[in-house]
Amino acid sequence: xxxxxxxxxxxxxxxxxxxxxxxxxxxxxxxxxxxxxxxxxxxxxxxxxxxxxxxxxxxxxxxxxxxxxxxxxxxxxxxxxxxxxxxxxxxxxxxxxxxxxxxxxxxxxxxxxxxxxxxxxxxxxxxxxxxxxxxxxxxxxxxxxxxxxxxxxxxxxxxxxxxxxxxxxxxxxxxxxxxxxxxxxxxxxxxxxxxxxxxxxxxxxxxxxxxxxxxxxxxxxxxxxxxxxxxxxxxxxxxxxxxxxxxxxxxxxxxxxxxxxxxxxxxxxxxxxxxxxxxxxxxxxxxxxxxxxxxxxxxxxxxxxxxxxxxxxxxxxxxxxxxxxxxxxxxxxxxxxxxxxxxx
Ligand SMILES: NC(=O)C1=CN([C@@H]2O[C@H](COP(=O)(O)OP(=O)(O)OC[C@H]3O[C@@H](n4cnc5c(N)ncnc54)[C@H](OP(=O)(O)O)[C@@H]3O)[C@@H](O)[C@H]2O)C=CC1
Ligand SMILES: N[C@@H](CC(=O)OP(=O)(O)O)C(=O)O
Numbered sequence: 001x002x003x004x005x006x007x008x009x010x011x012x013x014x015x016x017x018x019x020x021x022x023x024x025x026x027x028x029x030x031x032x033x034x035x036x037x038x039x040x041x042x043x044x045x046x047x048x049x050x051x052x053x054x055x056x057x058x059x060x061x062x063x064x065x066x067x068x069x070x071x072x073x074x075x076x077x078x079x080x081x082x083x084x085x086x087x088x089x090x091x092x093x094x095x096x097x098x099x100x101x102x103x104x105x106x107x108x109x110x111x112x113x114x115x116x117x118x119x120x121x122x123x124x125x126x127x128x129x130x131x132x133x134x135x136x137x138x139x140x141x142x143x144x145x146x147x148x149x150x151x152x153x154x155x156x157x158x159x160x161x162x163x164x165x166x167x168x169x170x171x172x173x174x175x176x177x178x179x180x181x182x183x184x185x186x187x188x189x190x191x192x193x194x195x196x197x198x199x200x201x202x203x204x205x206x207x208x209x210x211x212x213x214x215x216x217x218x219x220x221x222x223x224x225x226x227x228x229x230x231x232x233x234x235x236x237x238x239x240x241x242x243x244x245x246x247x248x249x250x251x252x253x254x255x256x257x258x259x260x261x262x263x264x265x266x267x268x269x270x271x272x273x274x275x276x277x278x279x280x281x282x283x284x285x286x287x288x289x290x291x292x293x294x295x296x297x298x299x300x301x302x303x304x305x306x307x308x309x310x311x312x313x314x315x316x317x318x319x320x321x322x323x324x325x326x327x328x329x330x331x332x333x334x335x336x337x338x339x340x341x342x343x344x
Contacts, residue, residue, distance in 0.1 A: 006034065006080045009084040011035040121336075130222060151242050172229065255309070263304055
């Protein structure tokens with residue numbers, strides 16, 4: 001029987017992607033949609049300015065949107081996908097967890113909290129058991145799991161693949177799509193014929209979340225990886241797909257061939273939304289490109305290319321679909337991991 005799920009922040013850009021991914025999902029059944037007070041009481045069709053490139057599913061269009069509070073969500077809903085502004089997530093996610101709901105959240109609040117698992121299932125699924133610590137410490141019947149920032153998700157899998165060579169320093173420069181800022185994030189006058197070399201708090205997220213994701217969980221606590229990461233983040237006028245330029249210095253010698261093999265052979269995980277081939281490595285020096293390659297693996301794979309040896313170690317480019325692998329798809333995959341591991 002399908003697990004009954006809800007979407008917190010269902011009318012937003014990521015919420016719409018969540019609905020697109022969850023509606024046909026055989027393991028999950030959408031039973032609750034929440035948003036702000038101004039949407040509560042309306043049908044989903046009335047409340048959401050639908051912008052995903054497939055129609056609103058009929059049964060979803062007719063559902064009533066509720067306020068984002070535990071009393072408004074039916075008790076038989078077990079799992080909530082959260083795509084709220086982080087300031088709102090910080091306020092409302094804990095009461096839901098206290099009330100017994102398991103929350104798979106895309107919002108940035110609490111990502112770095114010691115007892116909150118920050119998960120990319122193909123990279124650090126074992127960190128999920130941090131939930132036992134979380135439940136002990138917070139006394140929750142529910143649980144809170146986070147997926148990382150979309151730009152972090154794009155480059156960390158490639159680092160995980162190279163970790164066997166001993167990661168020392170990483171430099172990463174991003175070229176991020178406008179959808180990452182949400183529909184009202186950057187105006188056309190700001191971004192057309194332009195690039196903006198600043199995205200608030202983004203660099204810090206790449207530098208800190210990556211070390212947590214690559215860290216080790218010993219069953220009681222999580223120690224962060226020692227790799228030093230420096231990031232520079234830029235907004236460019238693409239719609240979807242974050243492209244990143246990466247330089248990695250390692251303890252052991254790392255050739256292009258070694259790196260290509262390590263990335264290509266890095267395993268996926270046996271979950272429905274995880275692609276068969278997790279990291280695709282292109283030989284063509286001008287790939288990956290956002291428009292051509294963001295939908296590889298139904299938008300859930302990581303693409304890499306342009307591998308070369310440089311003065312600052314191995315250099316390459318990588319790409320992921322920011323609203324699928326980097327946001328909604330990442331939360332759904334964490335939901336599948338929670339189910340697989342008996343947390344639902
Ligand atoms: N866009 C992207 O690519 C990515 C976004 N994220 C993160 O995901 C989250 C959502 O982003 P996005 O979908 O773009 O944001 P949107 O602004 O498009 O959507 C926000 C959602 O939250 C609801 N909401 C807003 N304020 C409140 C409130 N006070 N109480 C309850 N619900 C509220 C909105 O409801 P209403 O319609 O009623 O206002 C809407 O459903 C953010 O934390 C963002 O940083 C992460 C990665 C990528
Ligand atoms: N800041 C990201 C999107 C985002 O919302 O990130 P986060 O989930 O860390 O808030 C971007 O602009 O592309």
